[in-house]
Amino acid sequence: MKGADIIVESLKKEKVECMFGYPGGVVIPIFHALHNAPFKFVLTRHEQGAVHAADGYARASGKTGVVIATSGPGATNCVTGIATAHMDSVPLVVFTGQVKREQIGNDAFQEVDITGITRPITKHNYLVQDIRDLARIIKEAFYIASTGRPGPVLIDVPVDISNGEYKFLYPETINLRGYKPVYEGHPGQVKKACQLIASSKRPVIYAGGGVVISNATKELREFVKKTGIPVTTTLLGLGAFPETDPLALEMLGMHGTYYANHAVNESDLLIAIGARFDDRVTGKIAEFIPNAKVIHIDIDPASVSKNVLVDVPIVGDCKRVLAGMTEIVTAPEIGEWQAEIEKLKRENPLTYDMNDGGRIKPQHVVEEIYRQTNGDAIICTEVGQNQMWAAQFYKYTQPRTFISSGGLGTMGYGFPAAIGAQLARPDKRVIDIAGDGSIQMNIQELIVAVQHRLPVIIAILNNGFLGMVRQWQQIFWEKRYSHTCIDFAPDFVKLAEAYGAAGFRIETYDEVIPALQQALAITDRPIVLDFRVSREENVYPMVPAGQSFKEIIMRELLA
């Protein structure tokens, strides 16, 4: 069997249902074999779109996303997508073509050292040097990508390997002596953690993307039901705990709620679950949680005590550790703390001023999306203000319904990710909450959504600025809006129509609900909604970068 056929047969063995990619010279043999493959192939219009789409597919479904691209520029175009997936622990297997083995290192046409380039941004990568290893490598790649702390794995396949001949034997077992993820928490540590919890007076749970990844939302809810401990989530943890619950503090960090940040700051015990103390969460480390002990549950030992020293580390899978803890934990007596939090929430809600001379406030658009979808959509975001408003003003209640580039902060991620999410979940409405800057970074994928009749809604919060940078320039850089004004812009409605998508412009409050209803009624093609929103609206609250929670800015300071 040809190497290219071994690849396709291996993908069948891995029960791949959907694959994303873009052809090129050295992957023609693999595309030749893919022509009759029994799974769906989505041809994106840029390799970066393919990786983001596979990433969105993976985050929405929990399955591994699969990508193929050619050598050289095809491979380098994947780099941003791979780094995005790596930062957010998304399982991907990315195949790249490579020049034939005898040419490697000779600066051949479309040659790059992609295993070298992606070494720090993959969980692991392979350059296939012997066709006899090909099936084993693919088996290992899927295993490594999806187990432990998930992540992207790249397989670089020289064209003479794809064209080579060998028998197909898919290994039954995996033998990786250097890779043995720990799933069960150490019982002694679990017991210690439960003792700390039982005697705590002001505990807070800080739940991250790891809870979503390990499918531990049910276990988290049961743990909270038993202990009554309030829960804040990270950006990627949104949906891990229902934000409609009285114990939900919603998101913490730089643009988190006042009550989440206040509660964490005042806590005597912080229980971190599948979260990694990112600088956008902690602010100034030296002043973060001055009075709290820390329990940290994480599958990645390298995440423990990396930024914040931990009192009780528990290395293991969130789902199993939480289930075990719920069994033995005694609920702490925290009635006073709960009452204090209830009051904090009541007195410091997320808020904004509706009034800007009739111009729509972007927060209102997000709130209306929540209402019109009954909170049952999958929300993807781009990066910047749109991302933060989407995180703040939509109430997430289910896991895998908020899809966003958290760690890397990749503009242009949201729309291709929405395509992937829609393919994974045809039963759900998928909405990309976008900015007018980010959407232009991967707008070419619009034709893919049209081609596959995917009713993804792109809600552009169009303020004519690269809004988050403009906000920093306004607050910290003397209001010098250096190269952040992008009101020299395309007509997004005409653009949508040119691609065969639906497009509407919304300029007043009255038009918001009808436009959303009209969009939601369309089910056979993508819809671009160009919301012309308030131009200089800022995201609040805001803890300035590198400062402590005490420096929180709650609203516009009148100049």
Add this chain to the structure above:
Amino acid sequence: MAMLNTDNLKQYVISVKVENRFGVLARVASLFSARGYNIDSLTVSATEQEDVSIMTIVVRGDDRVIEQVKKQLNKLIDVIKVSDHTGIPTVERELVMVKVNAPPNKRSEIYQLGEIFRADIADISPRTVTLGVKGDPEHIDNFIELLKPYGIKELMRTGRVSLLKE
């Protein structure tokens, strides 16, 4: 990250058992370089198992960052085991070759010194002598120190290999 002042930092010896595959050295080395750490020495050694190599890495840092580096090393799929040999009983060896100025009137002194350090004379020329010495790092340091007054023209150290004591 600010440049580290490596002079004041503690020295660590980390022994990393790895799969004997291409690319492993680059993976291990880049974990250090990505954090702005300069490796003092790195030795890749064959072992009693054909498919296993051991890298002995000598690096300066502080406890917290070295702890993080060890965890990151453990995350590499091709790393089988990470052992910290810092401050625990080990046997260590390295090899140095020194080309030193040796005018006729100093030559016998240098030979004597070499004898004390069990050096072998690797090469002799009209103006220089090249000596090879193996031993633990302190032995090597002392040898180099004593040769300095004669004028060292070239010097190469292999970096150490380190085995835990039984």
